[in-house]
Amino acid sequence: EAGVTQFPSHSVIEKGQTVTLRCDPISGHDNLYWYRRVMGKEIKFLLHFVKESKQDESGMPNNRFLAERTGGTYSTLKVQPAELEDSGVYFCASSHTYPGYGTDTQYFGPGTRLTVL
Amino acid sequence: KNEVEQSPQNLTAQEGEFITINCSYSVGISALHWLQQHPGGGIVSLFMLSSGKKKHGRLIATINIQEKHSSLHITASHPRDSAVYICAFDSGAGSYQLTFGKGTKLSVIP
Numbered sequence: 348e349a350g351v352t353q354f355p356s357h358s359v360i361e362k363g364q365t366v367t368l369r370c371d372p373i374s375g376h377d378n379l380y381w382y383r384r385v386m387g388k389e390i391k392f393l394l395h396f397v398k399e400s401k402q403d404e405s406g407m408p409n410n411r412f413l414a415e416r417t418g419g420t421y422s423t424l425k426v427q428p429a430e431l432e433d434s435g436v437y438f439c440a441s442s443h444t445y446p447g448y449g450t451d452t453q454y455f456g457p458g459t460r461l462t463v464l
Numbered sequence: 465k466n467e468v469e470q471s472p473q474n475l476t477a478q479e480g481e482f483i484t485i486n487c488s489y490s491v492g493i494s495a496l497h498w499l500q501q502h503p504g505g506g507i508v509s510l511f512m513l514s515s516g517k518k519k520h521g522r523l524i525a526t527i528n529i530q531e532k533h534s535s536l537h538i539t540a541s542h543p544r545d546s547a548v549y550i551c552a553f554d555s556g557a558g559s560y561q562l563t564f565g566k567g568t569k570l571s572v573i574p
Contacts, residue, residue: 378560380561380562382562382564388566389466389468389564389565389566389567390550390552390562390564391564392561392562392563395559395560395561402559403559403561406561438506438507440507440562442560451512452497452509452512453497453509453560453562454509455499455506455507455508455509456506457505457506458506458507
């Protein structure tokens with residue numbers, strides 16, 4: 348079974364540019380999460396999709412961040428325009444939901460390291 | 465103050481030593497997660513537990529719900545155990561998003 352994949356693995360852009368990160372979850376996982384680790388800080392939650400719907404986007408820092416999940420499959424996270432403080436590692440995770448039980452273990456992708464210059 | 469506090473932040477051990485990493489949290493949770501991240505590597509889930517104790521190979525995770533405390537133990541540590549160990553919880557409030565600690569960097573010396 349293929350794991351969670353993320354693309355690109357690294358991205359270096361200039362302030363003001365746009366970047367789109369992609370996450371492909373494990374097939375069949377309804378839940379897809381985006382997290383971010385900024386240098387020296389703990390990993391923080393950004394948002395959660397259940398299938399194609401946003402279940403919780405309370406962690407999105409501002410309206411420069413836009414996430415979508417097409418048809419409940421892969422997800423993209425667009426940052427436009429990028430600012431210096433957006434630099435960090437963006438992780439995606441997916442999990443299965445068991446009705447009446449809750450969600451299962453979250454499986455993480457390798458992350459995308461974003462550097463904004 | 466972070467909702468998840470881990471200690472120690474850094475830990476250096478000799479191969480073969482018994483290792484304990486501690487995690488305290490300040491809110492009600494649905495499940496406590498222990499994760500591992502090797503240098504340059506992705507994040508791997510080690511344990512998800514809501515009570516008692518779980519064991520996988522040389523790794524043991526325990527949780528005390530009343531005291532809001534969890535520990536991760538590594539028996540007979542090995543250099544390949546060198547990694548960052550991260551404690552996180554989900555509150556189960558619909559989203560199951562994880563709230564993370566800052567991690568404990570473990571180095572096991574041969």
